[in-house]
Amino acid sequence: MEKLSKIGRYEFLAEPFHCDFSNHLFMGHLGNHLLNAADFHSNDRGYGMNYLNTVNKTWVLSRLAIEVMDMPKAYDKFFVETWVDSALRSFTSRNFKIVGESGHVYGYGKSVWAMIDLDTRHPADILAVRGGLITEYIETEYPCPIEKSSRVKLLVGATPIRSIDTYYNDVDINGHINSVKYIEHVLDLWDVAWYKQHCIKRFEIAYVAESHQGDRLHFYREGRDSDTDFNVRITKSNRDSAEVEVCRCRVQFV
Template identity: 75%
Template sequence: MEKLSKIGRYQFLAEPFHCDFTNHLFMGHLGNHMLNAADFHSNERGYGMNYLNTINKTWVLSRLAIEMYDMPKAYEKFYVETWVDSVMKYFTSRNFKVVNEEGHVYGYGKSIWAMIDMDTRQPTDIFAVREGLINEYIETSYECPIEKFSRVKVTGEEELLRSINTYYNDVDVNGHINSVKYIEHLLDLWDLDWYRTHFIKRFEIAYVAEAHHGDQLNFYREHREKERENDFNFKITKTTNDNAEVETCRCRVLFSSIL
C-alpha cells in the first residue's frame, strides 16, 4: 500500500440547508464533516471502517471537543484537515483544523476514539490491526492550539430540562444513537433569541454508554454560577424499556456574547 501523508485534507461546502438562521453552518453539520474527514483519512490509510468491518471491528467516538472562532457561511467552501497525534492500546487521539482556501482558520477540534469488537462492544487492541499500521501515521508536530479536554463535573443537583424519544433518524451505521445527534438535541435547548446574541465558542462531549433506538434521552443541566453564565455543563441519560436510567454522556457548552 502506498504511504500517504500523515495529514488528510478534505473539502466541504457549507450547503445552505445545513446552515442556521444566521446563514452559518450548524455546529452539528460541522461535527459530521469532522467525523467524515476522520473516516476518509483512516480508510485511505488502511485502518478505517472499510477494513475493520471485515474483521468484525469498528471505530467509536469517545470524546470530542470543537472550538471555533467563527463558522463557514452558506455556499462557502472549506477544508477539514485531520491527523492522529497519539495512539495507545485501546484509544487514539485525532485532531482537526477547519480552514478555507485563503488560509483563514475557523477553528479546531480534538477527539478520542476507541476501536471495539462489534459483538462484545468492548475495546480491542489497536496495535493488532495490520501489525500496528496506524503507528506509521502519527503526526506530533502539526499544531492544534485549543485547550485539552476538561473534566465535566456534575454535583447531583442537576435540573432536568427536557426528555425526548429516539427514532430511525437518530441511529447510525454502528447501530447506536449517532454521536452528532446528541449535539443537535442538546443545542435545541436554547431558543432563537439566545442564538441571536450568543455564538458557540466551544462544545465538548464525553460518551459514557451507548444509547439505542427507542431509548428516551434526558437532558440535565448542572446548576450554573453567576461567573459562568455563558458556560454550561450537562449530563445526558437514557431511560430504557425497563425504566432504568443510565448516563450516556456529559457535555460542556461555552458561549461567547455577540456584540
C-alpha cells in the first residue's frame, strides 16, 4: 500500500433532502459525513473496519464532539478533513475539520475511538494491530481549536421527557442502534419553532452502552448554566431489563 498523507480529505455534498426547513444540513447528516470520513481514512491506510473485520475486531465510537460556526446549505460542496492525533493502547483520538470549497471553515470535530474484539466484546490493543501501523499516521500539528468533550454530569431523579421505540431503520451493520440515530433523536427533543430561533453551536455525545432494535429509549434533559445549554441522557429498557444508561450528550445553541 502506497504511503498516504496523515490527513485525509473527503468531498461531500449537502444534499437537498438532508437539509432542514432553513435549507441547512442537518447535524445528524454532518455527523454521518464525519463518520464516513473516519471510515474512508482508516480503510485507506490499512487500519479501518475492512481490515479489522478480517481479524475479528472493530472500531467503536466512544465520544464525538462537533462545533460549528455555521452549516453548509443545500447543494454546497464541502470537505471533511480528518486525522488521528493520538493513539494509545485502548483509545485513539481523531480530529475533523469541515471546510468549504473556497476554504471557509464551517467547524471542527473531535472523537475518541476504542477497538474491541468481536467475540469477547472486550477492548483490543490498538497498537498491536499490524505492528502499530496507526502510529505512523499521528498528526499533532494540524490545529483543531475546539475543546475536548466535557464530562456530562449524570442527571438523577428526573422523569424522561420522551420515550421512543427503536425499529429496523435504526439498526446498523453491527446490529446496534446507529450512532447517528441517537444524534437525531436527541435533536428532535427541540421542535421546529425552537430551531427558528436557535442554531446548534456544539453537540457532544458519549456512547456508554449499545442498544438494540426493540429497546425503548428514554430521554432526560436538564438545563445547564444558560438557557441555551443542555445535558441530555439516554437510557434504554426492554422486557428483560431495567433502565440502563446508553448515551450522555451536551447540546449548546446560540
